[in-house]
Amino acid sequence: MQQVRPILADVKTKGDAALIEYTQKFDQITLTQDTIRVSEQEITEALAATSSAYQASVKRAISNLQRYHEKQRPKNYEIDFPYGGGYLGRKWEPLESVGLYVPGGRAPYLTACYMLGVPAQLAGCKRRVMCVPPERKSGKVNPQILVSAALSGISEIYKIGGAQAIGAMAYGTETIKPVRKIFGPGNVYVTAAKLLTFGVVDIDMPAGPSEALIIADESANPAYVAADLMSQAEHDLESAALLVTTDASLVPKVKAEIERQISTLKRAEIIKQALTKFGAIIVCPDLEVAVEIANDYAPEHIQILTKNPRPLAAQIKNSWHCLYWECHSHCER
Structure with a gap:
């Protein structure tokens, strides 16, 4: 200030x-x-x-x-006021x-x-x-x-x-x-x-550093998971990127993909520093716990990479942005 x-x-x-x-x-x-x-x-x-x-x-x-924002267009309305013949409404x-x-x-x-x-x-x-x-x-x-x-x-x-x-x-x-x-x-x-x-x-609001949390199971493509974590980490040195997974075998695959992909990226140093300071991988017993972690953390972005993501998305309560298809990185780059 x-x-x-x-x-x-x-x-x-x-x-x-x-x-x-x-x-x-x-x-x-x-x-x-x-x-x-x-x-x-x-x-x-x-x-x-x-x-x-x-x-x-x-x-x-x-x-x-x-198409998306057209659905958000608010509507004006008026209602009769029962006393004095006036109207109440919103414009x-x-x-x-x-x-x-x-x-x-x-x-x-x-x-x-x-x-x-x-x-x-x-x-x-x-x-x-x-x-x-x-x-x-x-x-x-x-x-x-x-x-x-x-x-x-x-x-x-x-x-x-x-x-x-x-x-x-x-x-x-x-x-x-x-x-x-x-x-x-x-x-x-x-x-x-x-x-x-x-x-x-x-x-609009005082925006902070970008945050992303990915919920993934054994069906997730490790290349996509890695790309999506880095697409948030590259925003800023203070950006946070977390993976919450029920599949322990996914962890080394994602780490290997990060190492492979990061070598081709111009913002590799920023990604490395952001992931070192604010990156994390959490292995949890089931998707219910994964959703609980996500809601407690309340990140800006949540991505769900599971076999049946829609029911999980309905359980997300504390996030600004929830995606539940496989490739999120194209939305950010």
């Missing part, structure tokens, strides 16, 4: 100058007032630079999200503007673009603003992030990351107008900035 307060104060008082200063300091990128915002040409170039296969996969993901209105923060420091969070953008678009938010840090080598936003954002209906994109991005969306600057509510994950500095600006602007 102490490190973030002066950053927010500078953004509030100095505006764009503070954004330029902190982008130079933290990202080693020199911006000008004219290059803070991603241009239409940059988005066009990104679309041209990414493969048709990638764009098709993004469109497919967007279509799936649209839902979309936020006029939302700020969507997409991390990009250690790795591009491609899925965050459409996981944030699609619900905002379906809700009817007229102004959808995205802030994402630029890549240090190029000084530009990762082209796959731009494509994911563009296909999700986001066109107002800024090359700003960290606490300064949250401050810009909360207070506004000469270039970035303030928004009504900020959504999206981030590191401890982003989370601190969201908490400190809450009240000036609304926020």
Whole structure:
């Protein structure tokens, strides 16, 4: 908090100058007032630079999200008030503007673009603003992030990351107008900035490090289990990944798969450190105990890799996200 307060104060008082200063300091990128915002040409170039296969996969993901979030659309209602001829009811209105923060420091969070953008678009938010840090080598936003954002209906994109991005969306600057509510994950500095600006602007929640717990039996594919544990561990040095299994013979197979697969991954060092600090494998006598462990631990993500996962999924009470098909890693990467 102490490190973030002066950053927010500078953004509030100095505006764009503070954004330029902190982008130079933290990202080693020199911006000008004219290059803070991603241009239409940059988005066009990104679309041209990414493969048709990638764009098709993004469109497919967007279509799936649209189907899912359409079911969440709330309905207005009115009831007669028995006294005085009035009415009682509830009316839902979309936020006029939302700020969507997409991390990009250690790795591009491609899925965050459409996981944030699609619900905002379906809700009817007229102004959808995205802030994402630029890549240090190029000084530009990762082209796959731009494509994911563009296909999700986001066109107002800024090359700003960290606490300064949250401050810009909360207070506004000469270039970035303030928004009504900020959504999206981030590191401890982003989370601190969201908490400190809450009240000036609304926020979704103070997101913490990613957590995943996999329940597996003897039918689980060890290659999938390993990949899915690492797909969470690669998020951050503080990420946690746990395997709870009823099959002791699965343990050495999963460990061997981790060793085999990790050698091919760019974020191998982060995965190793995260698994060393916050990884665990628990062998339990039956699936009832596995579910009990999962509910007590209450992770962000739970994945069930068993012969008959649906009844187990119904018993999960304390998790934000439950998957019960075999390959989860494609959802995260």
